[in-house]
Amino acid sequence: MSETRQKFLCDAIAIADANTKLFITVYQVGDGIEFSSGRGITKHGSPRRHWTNDTIKYEIAFAYGAKKVELVFPDPSSGKTGYLL
Secondary structure, eight states, rough: OOOOOOOEEEEEEEEEEETTTEEEEEEETTEEEEEEEEEOOEEEEEOOOOHHHHHHHHHHHHTTTEEEEEEEEEEEGGOOTOOOO
């Protein structure tokens, strides 16, 4: 039996509206990703073979209805996270 493991990818801040900011931790689980905001249920992104900053931001925005998403770790200016496969 294989065990599914979470692998930390990055943290993010999602802004849904002027009064709602969510601090989100992003994990890779198999080919997909999970988002944990500490509020409500854990949300899931679509499975992909490779994750980039842009696809992570897109999936977070879609999952939380956020208008703006910023990755805060690792440095988003590097173009990709150091934790991706």
